[in-house]
Amino acid sequence: MMVIELARFRIHDGAExxxxxxxxxxxxxxxxxxxxxxxxxxxxxxxxxWLDVIVWRDAEAAEESAQLITTVPECAAWLRHIADSSGIRHVSVADSWVAERLVVAG
Incomplete structure (x- = not known):
């Protein structure tokens, strides 16, 4: 079952x-x-x-990432911008609908 990770935080002033x-x-x-x-x-x-929303294939993938995220140098470097975190939570997707062609600005 897909899992969504929710991480709420604030970044250091001037780091945006x-x-x-x-x-x-x-x-x-x-x-x-x-x-x-x-x-x-x-x-x-x-x-x-800020709220970071990450979609994971399943709970195992989400948990593995949560445990090992700081072992990835680019991730550890990015996390240095976070001044205050409310932690992360994982929620299971009970139902979903995705547009056939989801276009997201990036």
Whole structure:
């Protein structure tokens, strides 16, 4: 069963440009190391915080990544931008619908 990872956090003041610039390389490294990663969406909340939403093939893939994420150099480097984290949670997908052609700006 697919799992969605939700990670809410704030980044250090002045880090946004680097944080966003390093994101594509971090996601590419994450996908190489953890092939169960199906999609990733970085969102900005109204209060200035961030919510990272990652879709995983199953709970095992999500848990493996959560345990080993800092062993991937690009991921560890990207995480340095996080000033305050509310932690991560994993939720199981009970039902889903995806547009035939999902186009996301990136």
């Amino acid at each position: 440009e680097e944080f966003l610039a390093e994101r594509p390389g971090m996601i590419a490294a994450l996908r190489r190391r953890f092939p169960g990663c199906l999609a990733a969406f970085l969102t900005r909340e109204d209060d200035g915080g």
